[in-house]
Amino acid sequence: MNGIFCGTVVHSDEEYQKVIRFRMKVFIGMFFAGIFTFCAVFAVMKFMPELLSDYQSGTYTGFASGLTVVSVLLWIKNRSLLHNEEKRRTRRLADSDERNIEISQKAMRIAALVMIFSLYVIGLIGGFFYPILTKVLLLLVCLFLFVYVVAFKRLEKKM
Numbered sequence: 001m002n003g004i005f006c007g008t009v010v011h012s013d014e015e016y017q018k019v020i021r022f023r024m025k026v027f028i029g030m031f032f033a034g035i036f037t038f039c040a041v042f043a044v045m046k047f048m049p050e051l052l053s054d055y056q057s058g059t060y061t062g063f064a065s066g067l068t069v070v071s072v073l074l075w076i077k078n079r080s081l082l083h084n085e086e087k088r089r090t091r092r093l094a095d096s097d098e099r100n101i102e103i104s105q106k107a108m109r110i111a112a113l114v115m116i117f118s119l120y121v122i123g124l125i126g127g128f129f130y131p132i133l134t135k136v137l138l139l140l141v142c143l144f145l146f147v148y149v150v151a152f153k154r155l156e157k158k159m
Contacts, residue, residue: 009096013085016092020078027075034068116141 010016041060044052052060081088094100119137127134 009101010092013088013092016088016095017082019095020081020088024075024078027071027078030067030071031075034064034066034071037064037067112144116144 008016008019010019037060041052041057041064045057081091119141123134123137123141126137
């Protein structure tokens with residue numbers, strides 16, 4: 001199984017090394033996002049403890065630790081790919097396999113459809129209890145659809 005954003009079409013080992021290096025930069029960004037989240041939670045807990053309940057601080061801390069640990073592990077995995085030609089070749093073939101890319105695209109469409117439907121239903125039902133929830137979740141549905149249309153138009157011109 002490929003990662004959610006791992007399908008890529010590359011024709012040479014050098015191109016794939018560039019893809020791996022870009023992914024490593026993304027993982028570094030994820031690492032710093034996790035560290036920033038840790039710092040933000042601890043700052044709020046120290047200076048404004050009434051803003052966060054124990055449950056919320058645990059949720060944020062858990063999310064931050066997960067983001068930090070996973071980004072480090074994936075960075076290490078990609079670094080090992082850079083230094084092992086056989087693993088890199090095998091992974092490149094799997095990442096650029098048309099069947100895997102098509103499966104990934106179909107899975108992404110299904111996940112997007114379920115997400116949009118879920119946000120819509122939760123926004124409608126949850127709005128009875130928390131009216132702001134309707135606005136936030138339906139705004140997320142609109143944002144998703146807007147970004148899809150803009151991305152489609154840009155990619156259509158590019159390709």
